Structure formats: C-alpha cells, structure tokens
Amino acid sequence: MTNDAQPSSRPPLHMRINLPIVIAFACIILLLLIGSLYSKSFLSPEYLLQQLKVASFLGVIATGMMLIILLGQIDLSVPWVLTTGAMMASAATAYGPLGEALAVPFGIACGVAMGLVSGAGVAYLRIPAMIVTLAINVIAQGLMVAYTGGFSPADTASDAMRYLATGNLILGVPNAILVWAAIGALAVFALNRTTFGRAVYAIGNRESAAFLSGAATQRVVMFSFAISGGLAAFGGVLLAGYAGKAAQSMGDAYLLPAIASVVLGGTSILGGRGNYLGTVAGVILVTLLQSILSVMQISEYGRQIIYGAVIVSMLLLYGREKALR
Amino acid sequence: MADETALFRMEGISKRYGGVHALEKAELNVHAGRVHAILGENGAGKSTLIKVMSGVVAPDEGRMFLDGQPISFADPASANRAGIVCIFQELSLIPDLSVADNIIASNPPTRFGLIDRKEQRRLAEEALAKAGGEDIHPRARVGDLPLSRQQIVEIAKALARKPRVLILDEATSALTASDVTKVMAVLKRLRSEGMALLYISHRMHEIAELADECTVFRNGRNVESYEQGTKTDNEVVEMMIGREYRHVFPEKTPLPPSDKPPALEVRNLSWFNKLNNVSLDVRAGEVVGLGGLDGQGQRDLLLALFGVLRGVTGEILIDGRPVTVKNPRHARSGEVGMALIPEDRKTEGLMLPMSVMQNLSFAALGQLSTFGVIDRAAEKKRIDEMIRLLAVRTASTDIPVSALSGGNQQKVVIAKWLMISPKIILLNDPTRGIDVGTKQEIYQLLRKLSDEGAAIILYSTDYDELIGCCDRVMVMYDGEIKTTLAGNEITEHALVGSALNIGTEEREAGAKPGVGA
Numbered sequence: 036m037t038n039d040a041q042p043s044s045r046p047p048l049h050m051r052i053n054l055p056i057v058i059a060f061a062c063i064i065l066l067l068l069i070g071s072l073y074s075k076s077f078l079s080p081e082y083l084l085q086q087l088k089v090a091s092f093l094g095v096i097a098t099g100m101m102l103i104i105l106l107g108q109i110d111l112s113v114p115w116v117l118t119t120g121a122m123m124a125s126a127a128t129a130y131g132p133l134g135e136a137l138a139v140p141f142g143i144a145c146g147v148a149m150g151l152v153s154g155a156g157v158a159y160l161r162i163p164a165m166i167v168t169l170a171i172n173v174i175a176q177g178l179m180v181a182y183t184g185g186f187s188p189a190d191t192a193s194d195a196m197r198y199l200a201t202g203n204l205i206l207g208v209p210n211a212i213l214v215w216a217a218i219g220a221l222a223v224f225a226l227n228r229t230t231f232g233r234a235v236y237a238i239g240n241r242e243s244a245a246f247l248s249g250a251a252t253q254r255v256v257m258f259s260f261a262i263s264g265g266l267a268a269f270g271g272v273l274l275a276g277y278a279g280k281a282a283q284s285m286g287d288a289y290l291l292p293a294i295a296s297v298v299l300g301g302t303s304i305l306g307g308r309g310n311y312l313g314t315v316a317g318v319i320l321v322t323l324l325q326s327i328l329s330v331m332q333i334s335e336y337g338r339q340i341i342y343g344a345v346i347v348s349m350l351l352l353y354g355r356e357k358a359l360r
Numbered sequence: 361m362a363d364e365t366a367l368f369r370m371e372g373i374s375k376r377y378g379g380v381h382a383l384e385k386a387e388l389n390v391h392a393g394r395v396h397a398i399l400g401e402n403g404a405g406k407s408t409l410i411k412v413m414s415g416v417v418a419p420d421e422g423r424m425f426l427d428g429q430p431i432s433f434a435d436p437a438s439a440n441r442a443g444i445v446c447i448f449q450e451l452s453l454i455p456d457l458s459v460a461d462n463i464i465a466s467n468p469p470t471r472f473g474l475i476d477r478k479e480q481r482r483l484a485e486e487a488l489a490k491a492g493g494e495d496i497h498p499r500a501r502v503g504d505l506p507l508s509r510q511q512i513v514e515i516a517k518a519l520a521r522k523p524r525v526l527i528l529d530e531a532t533s534a535l536t537a538s539d540v541t542k543v544m545a546v547l548k549r550l551r552s553e554g555m556a557l558l559y560i561s562h563r564m565h566e567i568a569e570l571a572d573e574c575t576v577f578r579n580g581r582n583v584e585s586y587e588q589g590t591k592t593d594n595e596v597v598e599m600m601i602g603r604e605y606r607h608v609f610p611e612k613t614p615l616p617p618s619d620k621p622p623a624l625e626v627r628n629l630s631w632f633n634k635l636n637n638v639s640l641d642v643r644a645g646e647v648v649g650l651g652g653l654d655g656q657g658q659r660d661l662l663l664a665l666f667g668v669l670r671g672v673t674g675e676i677l678i679d680g681r682p683v684t685v686k687n688p689r690h691a692r693s694g695e696v697g698m699a700l701i702p703e704d705r706k707t708e709g710l711m712l713p714m715s716v717m718q719n720l721s722f723a724a725l726g727q728l729s730t731f732g733v734i735d736r737a738a739e740k741k742r743i744d745e746m747i748r749l750l751a752v753r754t755a756s757t758d759i760p761v762s763a764l765s766g767g768n769q770q771k772v773v774i775a776k777w778l779m780i781s782p783k784i785i786l787l788n789d790p791t792r793g794i795d796v797g798t799k800q801e802i803y804q805l806l807r808k809l810s811d812e813g814a815a816i817i818l819y820s821t822d823y824d825e826l827i828g829c830c831d832r833v834m835v836m837y838d839g840e841i842k843t844t845l846a847g848n849e850i851t852e853h854a855l856v857g858s859a860l861n862i863g864t865e866e867r868e869a870g871a872k873p874g875v876g877a
Contacts, residue, residue, distance in 0.1 A: 229732045230725045237722060240711035247668070247700060247708050248723040248776070249692040308713060 055301025059316035090322035091215035096270035099263030107306025108164035114286030115175035120268025121275035125190035138193040150264020154257030196276030239306030373422030382408040384580040400577035414446035415439030443524035455503030460484035491516035492546040508539030609828030610807040621680030623815035629674035649830030650819040657839035699777035703788040709773035717757040724779035746775040767798030
C-alpha cells in the first residue's frame with residue numbers, strides 16, 4: 036500500500052513536468068531552421084510577427100480549449116460556435132451605431148450562451164462532453180445555416196472588429212497579438228492565483244476528491260465551458276475582423292489545431308496537468324508547421340498527412356515520457 | 361502436519377504488502393466432499409488467502425499442492441484450469457448480458473471461430489441445473505433477475521468451469537435468509553457429489569449449519585482448525601481476538617455533564633436499504649466510534665451525514681438546529697462546520713499529482729482568498745502551521761503529494777480538513793495501511809482535537825482503535841445500530857460479539873464486563 040510512494044527527494048520533477056514545453060520550443064526553433072533553408076525571410080521580424088498574428092487567433096481559441104482539457108473534458112463545438120460568434124457580431128454591426136458598438140460583446144455572448152448549455156449538460160446532466168459539444172456544434176451549424184440561408188452572409192465586420200484583428204496600437208505590433216497576450220495573462224492569473232484555477236486542476240486530477248473537499252465542481256465545469264464557448268466565439272469575431280466578414284466554414288480549420296496545440300504544449304489529455312506557457316508554445320508550433328508546409332508548396336493532401344503524422348508522433352513522444360515516470 | 365489425504369494443501373504461505381504481513385506461514389488442508397469454513401476478524405488474512413489460492417496474487421513464499429503434486433498459479437485462469445474457482449463477495453456478473461453469456465463468459469464454445477450459441481445454451485442450462493437454478497432462463501438479462509437469482513447464476517458460472525475446489529467468499533452476504541436456505545441446499549448437494557468447498561462467512565449460524573471443519577485466522581496465521589461443533593461461539597470469538605500487542609493510546613478525558621445540545625444529533629436516518637433508522641448523538645469533546653464488520657453501512661452513514669448521498673431521509677441537528685446538509689460544500693461551511701476524512705486517500709482524499717501545498721489548502725481556499733484570488737502569503741503561513749502541528753515529513757511543500765509515504769499522505773488529508781477548523785470531524789478508517797508510529801500520532805491528535813471541543817465520529821475496522829480512542833462505540837449490523845457500548849463496556853469481546861450479531865444472550869453477556877470474558 037505504501038510501497039508505491041517514492042522517496043520524497045525528487046527535485047527534477049519540475050523539469051519533467053516542463054519537458055514537453057522544452058520539446059515544443061525546441062521544435063519551433065527546428066521548424067524555423069528548416070524553413071530558413073527554403074527562404075531567408077523565415078527568420079525576418081516581419082515574417083515572425085505575421086506568424087504570431089496568425090497564431091493569435093488560434094491562441095485565443097486554444098486558451099478555452101486548454102481550460103476544458105485541464106478538466107479532463109473536450110470541447111468539440113469550437114467550429115460552429117466560432118462561426119456563430121463571427122456571424123452574430125457581423126449581424127449586430129448591421130443594426131445601426133448601437134449594434135456596431137455592441138458587435139464584439141454580442142458575438143462573445145452568443146458563444147458564452149452555447150458554452151453554458153454544453154457545460155450544464157456535462158456538469159449537471161452528466162452527458163459525456165464529447166456528445167454534448169458535438170450536438171451543440173451541429174445545433175449552432177443549423178442555426179447559422181437557417182440565419183444565412185446557406186449563403187455567405189452579406190453583413191460585414193464592424194470597424195472595432197477590424198481594428199482588433201488588423202490594427203496596430205503600438206508601433207508595428209499587431210493588435211491581435213496584444214489581444215492574445217491580454218487573454219493569456221488573464222488565463223495564467225486565473226489558473227495559478229485563483230480558487231477557480233485550483234479547482235480546475237483539482238477536478239482534472241480527481242473529481243471525487245475535489246467534490247469531497249467541498250469544491251463547487253459542477254459550477255466550475257459549467258463556467259469553464261461557458262468561457263471556452265466565449266473564447267471560441269471571440270476567436271471567430273477576430274477572424275471575421277481579419278477577413279472583413281464571416282464565412283460558412285471558417286471554423287472547420289480550428290478544432291484539431293486547437294486541441295493539438297494544447298496537447299503538444301504538454302497539457303495532459305486526461306486532465307489535471309498543464310501549463311499555459313506550453314499552450315503558447317503549442318499554438319506557435321502548430322501555426323509554424325502549417326505555414327511551413329504551405330511555403331514548401333506541398334499539395335493540400337500531402338500537407339494534411341504530414342500535419343497529422345507530426346501531431347501523432349509528438350504525442351507518442353510525450354506518451355513515452357509519461358510511461359517512464 | 362502434512363495431511364496426505366487432502367485434495368488441496370497450503371504450506372507456509374506468506375504474503376507481505378509493503379511492511380504489512382497479510383499472511384504469515386499460513387497452512388490449510390482442504391478435503392474433497394467437505395465444507396471447510398474460514399473464520400477471522402477484518403484483516404486477519406482471509407481474503408489474501410483466497411487470492412493466493414485462486415491465483416489473483418502470488419505468495420512471497422510457501423508451497424501449494426493439488427492431489428499431492430506441487431502447483432503454482434500464474435493467473436486466475438490457470439487456477440481455474442486446475443479446478444480452483446472462486447466466487448467473490450461482489451457479484452462479478454455483467455448485468456446487461458444474458459444469463460448464458462455470463463455463465464460462459466470466459467471461454468465460450470466455438471464453431472468455425474464463431475460462438476456456438478446452441479452449445480453455449482446447453483452448457484449454461486447444465487450449469488444452472490447443477491446450481492439449483494433450473495427455472496432461470498438462459499436468455500434472461502442478468503440485470504432483470506432478483507439478487508438471489510443472480511447469486512445462483514454466479515454459482516452456476518463457477519460450476520461451469522468444473523471446479524474441484526469451490527471457494528465462496530462472503531457469497532451470502534447480499535442475500536436474505538430465505539435465499540440463503542436455497543443456496544445452502546445447493547452447496548450441500550455439491551458437497552455430497554464430492555466437491556471441496558471453502559466457505560468464508562461472518563454469519564456464525566450459517567457456518568454452524570454448513571461447515572464440517574473450521575479454521576480460525578488471526579493476523580495472517582491460522583490459529584486453530586477444529587471439527588465443527590466442538591467449540592462454542594464464545595471460544596471461537598476468543599480465538600479470533602487472541603491476546604495481541606496493543607497500541608499506546610492517549611488517556612481519555614471524561615466529559616463533564618452539560619445541558620448543551622449535542623454538537624451533532626441524528627434522528628432516524630435512512631437511505632434505501634443501506635441505512636435503517638440510524639439515530640445517534642455526539643457531544644462536543646466526545647469521540648464516538650462506529651464498529652461492526654466491514655460494509656454494514658458505516659461508510660454510507662458518514663457519507664449521508666456529509667451530504668454526499670441523495671435520497672437520505674431523517675433529521676440531522678447541528679447544535680440543536682435542524683440542518684439539511686446539501687453537499688460537501690455546505691457541510692464544510694461555517695453553518696455546519698463538518699469535515700470528512702474519506703476512506704480511500706488516493707481517490708477521495710488527495711489529488712495525488714498535485715503539490716502538498718495545493719492539496720493542503722484546497723478545502724480552506726475560501727478562507728484564504730478574497731473574491732476568488734488566493735492570498736499566497738496567508739496560504740503559506742497556514743500551511744506551515746499545519747505541517748508543524750501534524751509533523752508532516754515532506755522535503756518541500758511543492759513536491760507532489762504522491763511522493764510522500766502513506767502515513768504522511770494521511771496526515772495531509774487530515775491537515776487539509778483541520779485548516780477549516782471543523783466542529784464535527786468524521787473519520788472513515790483513517791489508519792488503514794499506515795505505520796504504527798503515525799497511527800499513534802493520529803490517536804493523540806484525535807484526543808487533542810476532542811479536548812479542544814471537536815465532536816468526532818471514528819469508523820475503524822481495527823477493534824483496538826475503537827477501544828483505545830472512543831468514549832462510546834456504536835456497533836452497526838446491516839445498516840442499523842445494533843448495540844451501543846460506553847466506557848468500560850467497550851471490550852474486544854463485546855465488539856466482536858455484537859459485530860457478528862450472535863443472539864441476544866451473548867451480546868448482553870459480552871456487553872457486561874467480566875461476564876463471559
């Protein structure tokens with residue numbers, strides 16, 4: 036019973052926990068070096084800033100996904116909750132100056148509402164997250180197709196949306212990066228310094244122990260899904276601002292990358308363990324990988340295969356590391 | 361004492377878990393055509409013995425013989441092939457499969473690589489007939505059958521493996537008296553057909569009716585084997601208790617009489633058929649023990665008090681005020697002020713991969729934060745206090761709690777709850793699997809807490825602990841409090857007697873010190 040407890044002097048444990056982050060950053064540098072063999076511009080500040088800007092959209096979405104994965108759950112509703120956020124914000128813009136002013140919060144609120152429904156299903160009705168969020172994804176899709184009639188919506192993004200996604204507040208630094216940095220800072224604070232963050236880790240590690248310790252486990256799970264929904268919608272709002280308008284399948288390309296960047300950043304897919312810095316690394320890694328594969332002018336199918344293979348092999352690498360513990 | 365006529369023989373079997381001897385040089389002879397009963401307290405080594413016999417665990421040392429030939433088992437399947445089949449306490453049936461599927465679950469008959477349904481059904485019917493369940497349809501869904509019929513299916517499943525030695529581990533504990541009679545009839549017939557049966561039960565009258573031979577186990581050793589009927593119940597109880605090393609317990613402080621309402625009062629608490637009209641009261645400064653055999657509702661009672669169970673009826677009064685404890689969050693709030701040290705620290709008490717600090721402060725985070733933001737300085741200060749108070753041995757508060765020893769992990773669980781300064785502390789077997797030194801520290805801590813005015817309910821499977829720590833002990837049997845012992849009445853004899861719920865005379869005799877002991 037007590038023989039599985041190891042001697043208490045194991046200082047390298049922090050190192051072990053952070054190993055995936057080190058690997059992820061090493062892979063980022065490796066990718067940049069490989070890229071620079073193709074073109075010198077890969078190491079230029081313009082290219083790097085541009086990549087960070089593209090990464091910001093994924094970063095915002097992955098922040099919500101990380102929260103859910105830390106709980107040991109999954110959020111598959113990202114694609115259409117994201118699209119809902121983009122379309123609803125654009126739609127609000129069409130309703131005069133007040134609508135335009137409220138476009139961003141309205142888009143996010145729609146995502147929060149959908150997340151709340153998923154969260155209530157998972158926390159109170161005890162439906163597996165995979166099922167609930169998949170259902171919410173389809174419902175959101177139905178609602179949006181009904182709203183647009185299946186065509187590309189006519190509404191365009193508001194000025195605020197464009198400014199958030201494409202403007203430069205500080206000289207040369209795109210606003211999207213600042214938005215991601217702000218959300219990231221909030222996430223780090225919430226995860227490390229608040230009772231909410233502790234509860235998230237505790238639930239992901241052992242929900243029964245967290246519940247018996249008096250944590251409001253159901254409420255924490257429900258609000259986490261609401262936050263994830265809100266961030267996915269916010270990502271959609273930013274993307275709509277970036278592209279000028281919302282589009283039907285704009286969210287499809289974000290589900291797997293969001294999950295991949297969280298897990299590549301060392302967050303355990305089983306929940307309870309993970310660090311936001313890792314998610315940052317994962318997001319940049321996934322973005323760079325996509326960018327380099329397209330620069331290398333590999334055809335679409337080849338890109339998909341390589342992209343998937345890289346993710347699987349990196350996860351295998353982490354899995355091995357965990358087994359050694 | 362090698363018995364050459366024995367069908368199955370164990371010699372010098374030892375098994376250690378960590379530093380604990382679960383079995384020490386145990387011997388056993390099982391004969392064909394006889395029912396051999398195994399008796400012993402909780403933790404006497406009965407379950408380990410069965411696990412060794414049925415190939416679930418490998419012994420550290422010792423030999424086993426079948427038909428006089430040495431034999432060893434790599435896994436339960438090889439024990440099954442050798443003809444040793446075990447029916448465990450918990451039903452191992454899959455409720456959503458049919459009776460036939462369950463009976464022939466492990467190696468179904470095949471034709472051309474596919475399951476031969478006809479043959480499977482024939483085998484199932486044959487096994488059911490042998491087990492006395494001819495009336496059970498092989499295609500019925502197991503989950504639809506009443507519990508007693510499920511037990512018959514369980515026996516049929518074991519019989520389908522053509523056992524020579526059949527082990528029944530508390531196989532009747534879930535059954536009502538009339539169902540037990542039916543099972544007994546089946547077992548007697550199997551005995552007359554020449555099967556060797558090993559029967560483990562806490563129900564003395566069943567053993568009296570069924571067994572030919574009994575062996576008493578204590579602390580991992582077989583104490584004595586005797587022909588059934590040659591010993592009285594009292595003698596058997598004496599053998600089960602033995603005279604053993606006692607722990608050092610702190611002195612009990614007598615509680616001055618007070619007219620204040622009890623810190624916790626429970627009236628007619630019931631929960632489905634697991635708890636029946638449980639009433640008890642605990643005063644501030646008192647340690648009340650829950651005794652009885654494992655699984656008689658003690659755990660459910662603590663969970664019900666802590667607001668974990670749904671559908672609990674009855675009244676709970678805190679300091680004389682009626683309170684409905686909604687959930688653990690409510691239980692730990694200032695209004696109730698209750699803490700529960702759960703049974704299994706690895707799954708219910710701790711988040712093992714998280715740091716010692718995060719585990720310690722988790723229950724008290726509400727008091728250490730403003731608007732949800734944790735005050736890290738205050739957290740550190742309180743944790744250092746707790747680590748000093750309980751003398752938790754840890755290299756640092758940042759290492760994962762899984763790196764601590766079992767005893768220190770248990771201290772972390774207790775310390776976590778002391779951080780909310782609870783008025784009522786419920787403990788579910790807090791010293792299980794930890795070393796003697798830490799046990800004593802925990803006893804002293806309990807006494808200190810009660811002296812400071814906490815009301816404590818302690819469930820323990822260790823009778824010494826109940827005797828040494830508790831001001832009063834309530835013995836539970838079948839979801840009810842059968843006996844309440846106070847002060848000097850708390851003796852091992854009285855505890856074991858009332859735990860086994862042997863007739864009223866013995867119980868009363870046991871409850872009076874000096875009489876019967």
